[in-house]
Amino acid sequence: MRMxxxxxxxxxxxxxxxxxxxxxxxxxxxxxxxxxxFRLTGSRAxxxxxxxxICLALPGKxxxxxxxxxxTTWLYRVAVNAATDRRRRAASYTRATEGWGDWEVDxxxxxxxxxxxxxxxxxxxxxxTPTLRDxxxxxxxxxxxxxxxxxxxxxxxxxxxxxxxxxKKLRAMxxxxxxx
Amino acid sequence: MTSHDEFQDLKAAMDxxxxxxxxxxxxxxxxxxxxxxxxxxGSLAAARQSSVPPERRGFFRGAxxxxxxxxxxxxxxxxxxxxxxxxFLSPQGQELLNGPAPLVQEPVTGTLTDDEIAADPEPLxxxxxxxxxxxxxxxxxxxxxxAPSPLTRTTVxxxxxxxxxxxxxxxxxxxxxxxxxxxxxxxxEALGQVYSAPGDGAAPxxxxxxxxxxxxxxxxxxxxxxxxxxxxxxPPAPDTEEFANADDNPLRVVADxxxxxxxxxVDTASYALLRSTLNRGQLPAPEAVRVEEMVNYFPYDYxxxxxxxxxxxxxxxxxxxxxxxxxxxxVHIGIQGELPAIEDRPPLNLVFxxxxxxxxxxxxxxxxxxxSFRLMLDRLxxxxxxxxxxxxxxxxxxxxxxVASDTATISAALTALQAGGSTNGVGGLQAAYDxxxxxxxxxxxxxxxLATDGDFNVGISDxxxxxxxxxxxxxxxxxLSVLGFGRGNLQDDTMQALxxxxxGTAAFIDTLHEAQRVLVDQLAGALFxxxxxxxxxxxxxxxxxxxxxxxxxxxxxxxxxxxANDAVDAGELGAGHSVTAIYExxxxxxxxxxxxxxxxxxDDGASETEFGDELGFISLRWKEPGEDESTLIDFPISAxxxxxxxxxxxxxxxxxxxxxxxxxxxxxxxxxxxxxxLANASRGDDEFGxxxxxxxxxxxxxxxxx
Numbered sequence: 001m002r003m004x005x006x007x008x009x010x011x012x013x014x015x016x017x018x019x020x021x022x023x024x025x026x027x028x029x030x031x032x033x034x035x036x037x038f039r040l041t042g043s044r045a046x047x048x049x050x051x052x053x054i055c056l057a058l059p060g061k062x063x064x065x066x067x068x069x070x071x072t073t074w075l076y077r078v079a080v081n082a083a084t085d086r087r088r089r090a091a092s093y094t095r096a097t098e099g100w101g102d103w104e105v106d107x108x109x110x111x112x113x114x115x116x117x118x119x120x121x122x123x124x125x126x127x128x129t130p131t132l133r134d135x136x137x138x139x140x141x142x143x144x145x146x147x148x149x150x151x152x153x154x155x156x157x158x159x160x161x162x163x164x165x166x167x168k169k170l171r172a173m174x175x176x177x178x179x180x
Numbered sequence: 181m182t183s184h185d186e187f188q189d190l191k192a193a194m195d196x197x198x199x200x201x202x203x204x205x206x207x208x209x210x211x212x213x214x215x216x217x218x219x220x221x222g223s224l225a226a227a228r229q230s231s232v233p234p235e236r237r238g239f240f241r242g243a244x245x246x247x248x249x250x251x252x253x254x255x256x257x258x259x260x261x262x263x264x265x266x267x268f269l270s271p272q273g274q275e276l277l278n279g280p281a282p283l284v285q286e287p288v289t290g291t292l293t294d295d296e297i298a299a300d301p302e303p304l305x306x307x308x309x310x311x312x313x314x315x316x317x318x319x320x321x322x323x324x325x326x327a328p329s330p331l332t333r334t335t336v337x338x339x340x341x342x343x344x345x346x347x348x349x350x351x352x353x354x355x356x357x358x359x360x361x362x363x364x365x366x367x368x369e370a371l372g373q374v375y376s377a378p379g380d381g382a383a384p385x386x387x388x389x390x391x392x393x394x395x396x397x398x399x400x401x402x403x404x405x406x407x408x409x410x411x412x413x414x415p416p417a418p419d420t421e422e423f424a425n426a427d428d429n430p431l432r433v434v435a436d437x438x439x440x441x442x443x444x445x446v447d448t449a450s451y452a453l454l455r456s457t458l459n460r461g462q463l464p465a466p467e468a469v470r471v472e473e474m475v476n477y478f479p480y481d482y483x484x485x486x487x488x489x490x491x492x493x494x495x496x497x498x499x500x501x502x503x504x505x506x507x508x509x510x511v512h513i514g515i516q517g518e519l520p521a522i523e524d525r526p527p528l529n530l531v532f533x534x535x536x537x538x539x540x541x542x543x544x545x546x547x548x549x550x551x552s553f554r555l556m557l558d559r560l561x562x563x564x565x566x567x568x569x570x571x572x573x574x575x576x577x578x579x580x581x582x583v584a585s586d587t588a589t590i591s592a593a594l595t596a597l598q599a600g601g602s603t604n605g606v607g608g609l610q611a612a613y614d615x616x617x618x619x620x621x622x623x624x625x626x627x628x629x630l631a632t633d634g635d636f637n638v639g640i641s642d643x644x645x646x647x648x649x650x651x652x653x654x655x656x657x658x659x660l661s662v663l664g665f666g667r668g669n670l671q672d673d674t675m676q677a678l679x680x681x682x683x684g685t686a687a688f689i690d691t692l693h694e695a696q697r698v699l700v701d702q703l704a705g706a707l708f709x710x711x712x713x714x715x716x717x718x719x720x721x722x723x724x725x726x727x728x729x730x731x732x733x734x735x736x737x738x739x740x741x742x743x744a745n746d747a748v749d750a751g752e753l754g755a756g757h758s759v760t761a762i763y764e765x766x767x768x769x770x771x772x773x774x775x776x777x778x779x780x781x782x783d784d785g786a787s788e789t790e791f792g793d794e795l796g797f798i799s800l801r802w803k804e805p806g807e808d809e810s811t812l813i814d815f816p817i818s819a820x821x822x823x824x825x826x827x828x829x830x831x832x833x834x835x836x837x838x839x840x841x842x843x844x845x846x847x848x849x850x851x852x853x854x855x856x857x858l859a860n861a862s863r864g865d866d867e868f869g870x871x872x873x874x875x876x877x878x879x880x881x882x883x884x885x886x
Contacts, residue, residue, distance in 0.1 A: 014217070022217045026210055034201040044199050051201070052209045059217035121193035140191050153538060155572075170186040 007071035015062045022062075026055060029075055032141070036076060039137035040083040042125055054082050069150075072143075077151045080134055087130065124170055132169070135162040428844055429730045429737070433775050434722045440730055441717045441738040443750030444515065444759045445470075447679060448698070449664055449672065451477035452688035454841065455873075458880045464841060468672070471732030471838030472761065478834065478870050480758045480827045482516035490813060492710040493517045493753055495800060497817050500824035502764055503832055503858050504850030507772030509821055511718075511728075511763040512828040513798065517710050519756035525708060527563035528627070529619040533612040534578070534597060535632035536570045541599035544690065545666040549631045550594045552663075552695030557591070559700055560584035567615050568593055571608025581619045609649065616658045625708055626658045630678065633666040646674070647681045651749070654683050657806060659709065659752075663698070664688040676735065683712065683752050701868065711802040713750040713810065716761060717743045720796040724819045726773045727766040729846070731835045743801060746810050753802070760831045764846065765795070795819040829862035830871060837878050852882035 007028065013021035033054065038047035058078070065074050125133055138148045145163070149156040432440070450473035454464040485494035495515045502508040532553060540546040560566070561584065568579035568590075579593035612628045620626045650660055660682025662675045672688075679686035687698045715738060720728055730737075742748040753759060766772050799814035824832070836855045839847055856878045863871045 019214065019217055023210070023214050026213055030206060030210065031201055034206075035198050038198045039194060047199075048202065048205055052205075052212075055209045055213040056216050058213055059220040062217075062220075121190065121197055124190060136190070140194050155538070167187055170190060174186060 434720045442733045443736045444714045447686045448477040449686045449688040456690040466842045469841045474838045482514040504847045507770045513761045515759040517753045531612045531616045532568045533630045536572045556699040569612040631663045650682045659683040662686045708755040709752045711753040714802040715750045717799045726768045731762045826862040826864045833859035
């Protein structure tokens with residue numbers, strides 16, 4: 001029935017009290033959100049927990065949804081903030097739990113057969129600062145720099161700079177590996 | 181190997197690595213989120229005091245579904261459906277909120293001609309166009325109001341040529357076919373306002389084309405459409421606005437507490453804020469109303485000081501019958517500052533400290549700010565200097581100190597200001613103070629003018645820490661004024677704290693008119709202090725007065741001992757400014773006396789003293805600008821009531837208005853009608869039309885209350 005209704009309309013209807021609209025919206029967004037959470041955290045378990053945190057808190061956040069924003073912009077902002085909060089909380093338990101940082105440990109422990117590219121991905125992501133990682137997690141969702149800027153509440157120039165910086169780091173890493 | 185490849189590799193690897201969500205987990209999360217949603221919804225509905233019984237939601241949902249499904253059809257069908265939707269919804273526009281149908285909320289009354297309908301045969305492209313507009317809008321060179329609103333501009337390419345026509349608005353208000361306000365609940369989800377076109381049944385005036393259009397108000401431009409001062413804008417969520425205020429000053433018994441002490445307050449932000457709220461069709465929150473700032477918004481024709489006055493100001497006290505209570509009296513204290521000849525004024529160094537964070541990117545913010553500063557430039561003399569510091573993620577100097585006559589350079593620097601990034605208020609403040617100190621030479625006046633939408637969200641965001649920093653800087657002789665722009669995020673309490681500690685004023689600028697008032701008409705007063713730390717103390721005579729209360733000044737109360745303590749900061753009086761304070765007093769033996777006299781303390785037999793004809797004794801302390809020691813003047817207040825002048829009457833009417841907005845219990849049956857009549861009768865010359873505007877606001881508040 002409503003598959004041709006935009007996300008924005010659903011979010012609005014949900015903010016207005018329509019439970020069906022809310023369910024439908026979540027249904028639509030869940031997988032994309034989960035993928036983003038994975039890119040933000042670098043671990044399946046973490047991503048599942050983070051997705052759950054976000055989804056369960058979402059009804060309360062609907063009031064903050066402004067029609068001026070695209071749903072993805074709004075939702076991703078919620079997600080990035082939640083990921084940051086989670087990292088902060090985790091940091092107080094242990095310095096090691098910094099998202100992609102413990103991927104390597106996880107991976108070896110569970111003996112996942114890692115392809116070369118996955119291996120490289122892990123090292124690459126772990127080699128970036130949390131800010132750059134979060135930025136990449138969003139940029140890799142095929143969002144424009146302007147959209148990412150809106151989500152992270154910085155200027156578009158900052159995002160472009162961060163992406164360039166990340167690329168520089170990636171290149172350096174690759175060259176280093178190839179040099180070995 | 182290029183960097184592009186690295187990126188592609190990363191993306192490919194990431195896509196490969198990203199697992200699919202676990203189905204069971206997914207279902208569980210969705211179900212629990214839904215449960216949370218229902219739970220939240222229950223409390224929201226309760227808070228809204230909706231007149232719609234919950235079971236009727238099904239009806240609206242049905243209408244919503246129907247409309248949503250049909251919107252892909254031909255436009256004619258859609259339009260008709262919207263008209264049907266309108267019939268359902270128009271009797272109580274409010275109900276829209278509770279129903280899920282977000283269909284008709286564009287705050288634009290446009291007119292579609294047949295040709296235009298033909299030109300836009302299908303509604304869905306509108307959505308795409310709007311999304312494009314969304315992306316474009318932040319870069320758009322937003323015009324300053326009241327120029328054509330950016331909303332109109334961004335919707336033009338998308339919404340089937342929806343147009344704003346002044347005539348429509350007039351017609352609307354005349355025929356009274358205002359349908360309803362769509363938004364504005366406590367939760368602050370503001371959606372916009374809906375108008376229907378007058379008359380002709382087929383609802384051609386409503387250019388809602390279905391699903392896509394609801395995104396139209398989503399333009400970040402936050403368009404404001406102004407017509408004859410009526411401000412139709414989607415009100416932003418007030419959630420993040422914070423106001424400084426305290427409970428109403430209580431009634432005090434003279435026998436227990438004969439002395440009242442307060443600091444003057446020349447801020448006007450509260451009045452401009454409540455004006456913008458009322459013009460949006462909402463009553464301001466009681467805590468957003470500071471009565472003294474409303475009263476002090478208006479210029480009064482009080483007697484100016486002459487050569488005989490030791491003080492740079494002249495206090496005038498009038499006692500007259502209270503408009504809202506025949507058994508009490510008002511003690512009206514008017515303080516008029518001297519206005520030194522403009523040509524004698526010392527050179528001025530101004531540092532504009534401009535918030536260029538992303539949130540300033542709205543028509544009512546940065547563009548209005550730039551316009552406002554332009555207005556002000558014309559009033560500066562060639563000896564004056566101007567510099568601009570911006571702050572966002574980092575603070576930077578946008579304009580090195582420049583003589584005010586070099587308007588081309590200054591203007592170019594203003595034009596180049598762009599919003600983006602988060603806010604580092606403190607870094608900016610430091611840079612601005614440093615620059616101001618650099619510019620200052622002997623005998624010159626320096627001031628930092630901070631323009632912001634209120635956010636200081638990086639660095640020291642704790643108001644007290646900021647206050648301390650500014651109070652420190654105040655000692656260097658550089659003062660700070662705060663200009664607030666835009667609604668939705670205004671941290672009124674931070675603004676107040678900054679201005680009070682920086683020996684400056686806080687003003688809220690919502691329109692270019694207000695900018696003119698603050699920055700041009702009252703330029704001298706806003707920028708040149710004539711008396712620092714002006715404190716007022718009134719001691720009431722218990723033989724004459726039984727009870728008193730100070731109207732307003734809740735945030736400016738001082739302890740009795742602070743009056744003579746020169747280390748305690750207070751408000752500044754600017755050149756030509758006037759300040760008004762009003763007490764309501766209950767004479768001894770009046771039937772209005774609320775607190776019965778004590779049996780044992782009542783009569784000590786020492787009546788008939790020499791002060792029987794004095795109502796009280798007023799003392800004022802102030803410092804000459806830059807001095808450390810205060811000077812005192814004092815004189816008795818006569819107990820004989822007089823016939824009030826128009827100025828005092830008007831101040832009383834505004835004080836009454838403010839108390840009505842605050843829901844003050846002391847007014848009894850006295851309401852808006854009486855306030856309007858009193859203000860109307862004492863409008864005076866009203867050179868700038870401020871008083872007329874105030875009366876219009878009272879009318880608006882009256883109808884909103886009913």
